Each structure stands twice: as structure tokens, then as C-alpha cells.
Amino acid sequence: MHMITTFIVLSLALGSLAGNVQERAFSTRRRHHQRVARAQNNNTRIFKLEDMYQGDSFLNDWDFMQGADPTRGSVNYQSKDDAVNKHLAYVQSDGTTVLAVDDSSWVPEGGNRDSVRISTKKKYNGGLFIADFYAMPHGCSVWPAYWSVGPNWPNGGEIDILEGVHEQPANQYTVHTGPGCTLTTANVPVTGRVASTQCATINGDNTGCAFVDPDSRSYGKGFNLIAGGVFAHLWDSTGIKIWHFPRTEIPEDIIAKNPDPSKWKDPVAYWSASSCDMASHFYEQSLVLDTTLCGDWGKPTYQGAGCPGTCAQAVMDPANYAFAKWKINYIAVYQ
Template identity: 65%
Template sequence: MTIVDLIVIATILVSHLPAVVGTPGQSDGAYTEPFKRQLPTIRPGSPQSPWNTCEKSGGPYKLQDYYRGESFLNDWEFFSWADPTNGNVNYQTRANAIAKNLAYVKQDGTTVLAVDDFSNVPVGGRRDSVRINTKKRYNEGLFIADFWKMPYGCSLWPAYWSVGPNWPNGGEIDVLEGANLQKTNQYTLHTGPMCTASLGNVKVDARLIHTQCASYWWDNRGCGFSDSDERSYGKGFNDVGGGVFAHLWNRDGIKMWHFARSEIPADLKEERPNPATWVTPVAFWSSRTCDMGKNFYEHTLVIDTTICGDWAGATYSSSGCPGTCAEAVANKQNFKGAKWEINYIAVYQRNE
């Protein structure tokens, strides 16, 4: 083969390569428009994944939805009305949250949802924050949430949860929630009448603290469990690089697990979750004393951070925090680091 032949072949091969279109100065070749960065969504099985595993099929559950990076800004809705829990917050629209750098995606694909830590707010005023919820609604499933960091501290009330229509009748599932200087996570259900917490014959690691799930205006505690592991919430959670919260919701009941970063099961990393092989759940609510179909339906997933309000405000004086909750709102230094850093949230359904 002559040199001329080689040049001809090379020319043909180059002509068939895909064109790369980009904007000068952007090393990743990605086009960026206001309020919408076009970073790719990275799945656990992709080469860019921090786990660097191969996506595998099979297993008892199949992946339904996978939220990471930009999908939290585009496939979730920004709640921008008054806080239903009476918090000292101004929940921001999508455009405002991004413009104020309260919602953004880092280069590694981590999604950040932050509380305003730069504005001057009067004592008892309202500070900007973010609350988002899925556009999709869910009925049963296996839900996996991986967080690198979470907000915590005096006056703060962060939560990852799900809720149905016509609260409390559609139910509420609180997976990760706490207030002020709380050291461990609290897992709670809220429902309409005729639902109580019972374990049946299932062993759990957390302590049952209230059995009445029904929520009323005079008693909205719900039925909850208190974790004993300080890695499940706040500073202890952040110090170990965060971790995973998983909950399985089906006709038999609702089970929950917490895995510190170093203890995440291999099947989760391989995108083949099998709860039957996991360690003892931290919490369980049996369908024997709570009809799952009647009390939980059409749920949206929610992530938010409120300030003071019905829980953090009501317990502030007994929490060990200085001054008053109203004064804490005005102290912008109090909110340095008050942010969610989200790796991903995945929803699985039974592989029939």
C-alpha cells in the first residue's frame, strides 16, 4: 500500500467522525445558557460515575427513575409559596434560586441546595431557602437517596421526605429529618385516622418513640423512630462523607435503612439493590396496623430546609442553642455550610 493510499483512507475515516460543537473557552465543550447548565446526568454504571461500575441487569428490582445533577433542577419543581410549617423562610423560584447561587450543580455532578448565608435579614425576618419536589408521583417502590452532606444546626430544620395529596390523608413519609442541634435522625410517618406503628415480628435498630401515626392540629408528632447512630444526622453524617437512606414501601409496610458512606452495600453500588440481603432496618411500620394502600398514595419526593417554624422554633429554647430562634435567623454566619450536597436519588420498582 502506497503513502497516497494511506492518505486517502485517513481522509475517509476523519470525514466520518462526529463533529464536536462548543463555545470557545469551555473545556468540556458544553453550551451554557442562563439558569440551565447542560452537564450530563451520570448514572452509577457509567464510566464517569464515582463508583465506576458496569451497569447490570437482573435482580429483584428494576430502575424506574434516576435523579442526579441537572435533573434536580429540571425534573423537580421549585416550591415558592409560604412555608406550610410556618418557617422563617422565603422559598425561591427556580430562576431566583439559580441566580442567587442557592441551587447549582458542581463539576462532579453533585447538586447543591443552600440557605442564603450572605444577606442581611432582620431579627424574626425571613431568609431565602430552597424547597423542591418531584414532578412525578409514586405509589410504592424502593427509594434510594445518596447525600454527601446535609444542613444542620441552630434554627435549621432540614428534611428529605415524601407526601401525598390532601395531607394528612395521603400520608407523609419522613426519611431524613431533624431540628437544631439534634444528633441522630428521626424517621416518621404522618397519616389520617386509623394508622398506628407496630413492628410485627420484624427487628429494627432504631427506638420506637411514638405509635400514633394520625396527625391532628393538636398533635402532629406522627409515629416515629429515633436512630441511635450519630452518623445518621447532622455533623456526624457530614463528618463521614454522608451516606445512603433507603426505604421500601409496599403492601407489607414501610422499611427504612441508613448506610454510612463506608457501609453502602455492594448491590447498591452495582445498581442491583436487594433489600433482603441488607442489614437490619432502622425502622419498620407494618401493614397489620396501618393499611398502606389507604394511607399512602400519589407521593412526591421533597427536599427542603426551613428555619425555625413549628419544630425548630418550638424546640429552640430547650435545644442548647444561644439566644432566640428569631435572632438566629438574622445571623448570616449561622448559615455558613447550611446546604444539601446530593449525589443521586433513584427509584426502583419490583422486577416482576
């Protein structure tokens, strides 16, 4: 997901103060990553559960964005109270959390449909993140994403773990940064296909550096037909790695809540710190879940995806959003 931030320099004195604050924050992040590196060198890769988001915690420990979509999607994001009252955010009797797009109301052509975007109140500077989804939104005009983002986009970084549009056949994994970060493919064992290598936003180009998953079970209908699966990503001083495990292939150590990435298969995506410093490009990130419609990605790709009519016409009909739902088992954060 892409956002635009306008920077205003107020005065030399304030700029100096901000610089000192940023320098202290950067030093803190650097020490965090150095501790992780020492642990890696000592082979003490033991992960402890820090946060478990499950059930009502998605309603209580995440903030609901209200109003218009920053990516110009055809949605009205709902407050927590409105999302709950409209049955767009709720917990099923089995503990599954559902985040949905309105699939009962007709809207005028060119209008917006109610949807939900939530982000963690807590910020992260690294860790092992494991997300278990039973189902994800999909369909023509639908643009869902599970991602994380830092401050002053793109400088604090963005990691797109699960993202796509319309009925694309597989998941796309993307990183967005400020200047000075690229994707290197040298000596990087991954199963995904490299789609782009420039991570920085340059001259308004927000493409980012990305991998495409070769597994049709990683996105949309193919994902939902097998009751979903797990996306795990490890963000530390060596880089960012992402794995996708279909429901029947989830490692036992993940199920036992004792994850050991060293025993897992090659990641589907890997951004190495050799060409992108982690501490300076990724910091203070919130996890985000959202579903928008059309927007900066969905609208220009709509007809090329083989979807009928126009994107604005698709938004009118509630029947198009019967499958525009996140069904979440849990998201766990380990340190």
C-alpha cells in the same frame, strides 16, 4: 413536615363524583400492591431502575415551591430562576447538586431568609427509593427534611426519611397519616428506638409515629464528617422499611445499581401493614427536599436545644448558615 388542608363539601353530586374517582384510584393502588405481594410470594424480588435524579435533573424534574413556608418557618422559598441566580441551587463540576440556605445576607430580626424547597413532578405509589447524600444542612434554627407526601394531607400520607432540627444527635424517621394507622412493634426487627406509635393526626396533634436512629452518623455534623451516606426505603404492600448506611458501609448491590434489600441488615425503621393498610394511607406521593428555619418544630425547641439567644436572632446572621446545604449525589427510584 406538617401541612393543614381545609376540606369543603360543595354538593352531594360533586361529592358522589369525587367518591367514584377516589374509588377507582384506590382500586388502581390496590392492584399495584397486590402485584407486589404476588411477586414477593414468588420470591421474584428483582428491582428495575425507573428514575434516576442526579445533577441537573433536580433542577429540571422537580418543582420549586415559591413563597412562604407552610410550617411557618422563617424562610422565603425561591423560584427556580431566583434560586439559580442567587446560587442557592446549582450543580458542581463533579455532578453534585447543592441546595442551600442564603449564607451571605443579613436579615432584620423577625425576618425571613431565602431558602429552597423542591418536589418531584412525578408521583409514586410505592417502590424502592435510594438517596445518596454527601452532606445535609444542620445548625441551630435549621430544620431540614427529605420526605414524601401525598394529596389532602394527612390522608395521602407522609414519610419522613431524613429529618431533624438544630444540632440533634441522630436522625428521626416519622410517618403521618389519616385515621386508622398505628405503629406496631410486635415481631418487628429494627435497630431504631420507637419514639411514638400513633401515626394519625388526631385533634391537631401532628406528632406521627416515629423511630430515632441510634447512630450519630445518621444526622447533621456526624453525618457530614464521614461524607454522608445512603438512606434507602422500601414501600410496598407489607409496609415501609427504612435503612441508613454510612458512607463506608453502603452495600455493594446499591453501588452496582442492582439493589437487593433481602441481603441488607435489619432496617432502622419499619411500619408494618398489619396495623396500617398501605394502599389506603399512602398514595400519589411526591419526593420532597427542603430546608426551613425555626417554624413549628424549630422555634419551640430552640432554647431547649442549647442554642444561643432566640431563633429569630439566629436567622439574622448569615454566618449561622455556612453548613445549611444539601449536597446530593443522587436519588434513585426502583420498581
